Amino acid sequence: MSTRIFGRPESLATINFHYCPGCTHGIIHRLVAEAIDEFGVREKTVGIAPVGCAVLAYNYFNLDMQEASHGRAPAVATGIKRVMPDSVVFAYQGDGDLASIGTAEIVHAAGRGEKITVIFVNNAIYGMTGGQMAPTTLIGQETTTTPGGRDPAKSGFPIPISEMLGKLPGAAYISRVSVSSPTHVARAKAAIKKAFQTQIEGRGFSMVEVLSTCPTNWGMTPRQAIEWLEKNMIPAFPLGELRNWEKEQGQEKAQGSQVEVKH
Amino acid sequence: MGTSTAVRRVVFDEERCKGCELCINACPKGIIHLAKHTNSRGFHPATVEDQEKCTSCTFCARMCPDTVIEVYRDK
Ligand SMILES: Cc1ncc(C[n+]2csc(CCOP(=O)(O)OP(=O)(O)O)c2C)c(N)n1
Ligand code: SF4
Ligand code: SF4
Ligand code: SF4
Numbered sequence: 001m002s003t004r005i006f007g008r009p010e011s012l013a014t015i016n017f018h019y020c021p022g023c024t025h026g027i028i029h030r031l032v033a034e035a036i037d038e039f040g041v042r043e044k045t046v047g048i049a050p051v052g053c054a055v056l057a058y059n060y061f062n063l064d065m066q067e068a069s070h071g072r073a074p075a076v077a078t079g080i081k082r083v084m085p086d087s088v089v090f091a092y093q094g095d096g097d098l099a100s101i102g103t104a105e106i107v108h109a110a111g112r113g114e115k116i117t118v119i120f121v122n123n124a125i126y127g128m129t130g131g132q133m134a135p136t137t138l139i140g141q142e143t144t145t146t147p148g149g150r151d152p153a154k155s156g157f158p159i160p161i162s163e164m165l166g167k168l169p170g171a172a173y174i175s176r177v178s179v180s181s182p183t184h185v186a187r188a189k190a191a192i193k194k195a196f197q198t199q200i201e202g203r204g205f206s207m208v209e210v211l212s213t214c215p216t217n218w219g220m221t222p223r224q225a226i227e228w229l230e231k232n233m234i235p236a237f238p239l240g241e242l243r244n245w246e247k248e249q250g251q252e253k254a255q256g257s258q259v260e261v262k263h
Numbered sequence: 264m265g266t267s268t269a270v271r272r273v274v275f276d277e278e279r280c281k282g283c284e285l286c287i288n289a290c291p292k293g294i295i296h297l298a299k300h301t302n303s304r305g306f307h308p309a310t311v312e313d314q315e316k317c318t319s320c321t322f323c324a325r326m327c328p329d330t331v332i333e334v335y336r337d338k
Contacts, residue, residue: 002272006321006334017329021306022283026328182289182322222283 009033011042013062022222024212025053025121027179028188029060032090032119035193036063039200045088046080048073052094053127071102074109077116088199090117096126099135099161106165110205113170117195118207120161123214124233131217135159138236143217158236162209166242172204174242178211180229187239194244203245211237272317273324274333280308286323286332292316295323 008014011033019025036045042063049057051070058065068076073091081089098106098120109116125143126132133143133150136158140149166174173195177188188210195206211233213225220228241247273295280302286309287295294316297307309331311317324332 001338002270002335003338004333005319005336006324006332008330008333012330016279019328021281022285022328024328026330027326030328030330182325185325222285223288226285226288 009037011036011045011062013060015059017060018056019053020214020216022213022215022225023053023127024123024179027185028119028121028210028212029054029057029092031179031185031189031192032092033061034189035196036088038193039088039196041088041196041200044086045090046077046084048077048080048089048091050091050093050097051128052097054092054094054121055128057092071097071100072105073097073102074105074114074116074118077118078109078112078114081114081116085115088117088196090119090196090199092119093121094127095120095122095124095134095136095161096129096132099159103135106161106207107168110165110168110171110207113172113204115199115202115204116206117199118205119192119195120207120209121212122161122209122233122237123212124158125214125217127214127217131214136161136237138232141232142219160237162207162237162242165205165207168205170205171207171243172245173198173206174209175207175244176209176211176237176239176242178229178234178239180211180213180226180234184239191241198245209237211239270314270317270337272314272319272335272337273311274335275309275311276331276333277302277308277310278304279329280306280331281329282306282308283328284309285326285328289322289326291320291322292318 077091132145175191178184198206215225294313298310319336
């Protein structure tokens with residue numbers, strides 16, 4: 001006899017994804033679904049789908065889903081969470097969606113300390129529209145709108161969203177992870193679970209930035225794209241936690257703080 | 264299927280596979296390869312013949328973006 005030790009999580013739909021071969025959006029979907037299954041909150045979770053390649057995410061999760069217009073997922077998530085405070089609400093957003101057209105929404109959702117979880121998929125490019133520069137495009141990275149490579153003198157510098165949001169008092173958990181190897185996938189899963197735990201315990205705003213590949217618009221095979229991510233994206237966007245309420249409470253205790261901090 | 268009792272530790276849902284090779288990249292045993300045949304969408308699906316060399320480590324399944332792979336452990 002043999003036992004099944006790995007398979008599809010219940011919160012992931014059985015329909016085939018339309019993503020390009022080797023696009024790591026699919027891995028990230030699965031990790032979110034696994035986390036929801038493991039907390040046993042499938043029946044009370046609502047996901048918000050973005051505009052971008054993940055626009056059809058509402059078909060890919062076996063959950064209640066709501067589509068938002070471009071960049072507005074954190075605002076839609078805010079509304080749903082405030083009307084149904086016992087629900088678990090996550091926004092799934094690309095870097096074009098979150099870091100350019102949706103900059104206001106994400107900053108203010110974090111600033112207000114909304115008790116939502118954001119899964120921020122950073123693939124350093126606009127995937128759906130054909131590979132234009134994103135705010136997260138690396139210096140020197142070739143895109144259709146930065147031929148010859150992104151030149152900061154003309155196109156500015158990449159925006160480190162997680163570091164920025166990490167400065168806001170409303171942010172309770174912010175982490176940057178990668179899905180470029182089985183080890184990274186395991187760490188990404190742990191971070192996504194921590195983010196959902198942060199929401200379920202009502203600690204404040206949580207976001208996990210996941211470095212992801214876009215083999216098609218990077219002009220690479222899926223395996224080359226994984227290598228490119230590790231060699232170029234990880235140095236530009238260092239992995240790790242930018243905020244963690246649990247560790248901050250620990251530090252406050254260790255410093256003998258007199259003030260009881262309630263999150 | 265049938266009456267075969269041979270171990271099958273990794274099972275690939277060939278119709279879902281897009282032949283991206285991320286599982287091949289991840290397998291520490293180097294036992295995954297793309298089949299010569301294609302599935303109905305024209306992709307060469309990933310497959311394992313050397314099932315007895317598989318350690319059920321799940322690395323391939325964790326890297327698969329299309330949830331093609333199920334992993335079993337002998338009991
Ligand atoms: C209001 C509005 N402006 C622009 C667009 C065009 N558009 C569609 S997707 C997209 C960016 C997608 O990039 P990203 O969010 O990084 O997601 P990816 O496709 O890379 O996963 C843009 C600009 C739109 N659909 N709606
Ligand atoms: S265009 Fe890029 S981000 Fe979009 S599905 Fe294809 S590989 Fe993924
Ligand atoms: S479970 Fe591990 S050893 Fe078996 S095929 Fe997958 S990666 Fe290779
Ligand atoms: S990772 Fe998944 S989709 Fe890619 S070749 Fe392997 S089984 Fe097929």
